[in-house]
Amino acid sequence: MKILLIGAGGKLGTVLHETLAGRGHEVLTVGRRGGDLRHDIADPTQITALYAAAGTVDAVVSAAGDVPWKPLEQMTPQDYQDAFQGKVLSQIELVRQGVSHVAERGSFTLITGVLARDPVVTGSAASMANGAVEAFVRAAAIEIAPQRVNAVSPTIFTESLKEYGSYFPGFLPVDLADVTAAYVRSIEGAQTGQVYTLP
Secondary structure: OEEEEEOOOOHHHHHHHHHHHHOOOEEEEEEOOOOOEEOOOOOHHHHHHHHHHHOOEEEEEEOOOOOOOOOHHHOOHHHHHHHHHHHHHHHHHHHHHHOOOEEEEEEEEEEOOHHHOOOOOOOHHHHHHHHHHHHHHHHHHHHHOOOEEEEEEEOOEHHHHHHHHHHOOOOOOEOHHHHHHHHHHHHHOOOOOOEEEEO
8 A cells, every 4th residue: 555654753653654664555754854755734735735745645644743731721722723733633634635635445544642531631632632533533434435534542652651651640551563553453454433542
């Protein structure tokens, strides 16, 4: 398959790239500052340019999405708008614009996270964004068939515990290898409208 991988330079994106290439897929990497194609998916016009540059693909995979982390009383309307733009609208646009650039039975795999179902202090924007993406996936799946769309919703990565573990007290971590396996399931499988939660 020809796969468009957004966020390829991050911790998850790096492992996804290695795994998908190792499974024989042609992977086009996308990032704001690095990759085969350099585009910021928070800007809808850059998504348009991205698809024009990539041509037809079999799968679109997102491992990117920025949200602010602040206590609720410090959040501003702009913070929530930034979270919506950075993680929700960016991924919605990948699908909305992508339906005419993805193969007839191709797929989209988006990224959400545990905070959609299990919030933490300072994570209200992430909870909002993750929940919105998951609701969109379920709705989009019934409209874009036979194309497919799923989301992967992991808890904190085992490999990120040192940096971010204090934000997720008592949460069971998940290895990047297991998160990557969920992406493979979405890309190479047949399900649609699914949110793969890990663990």
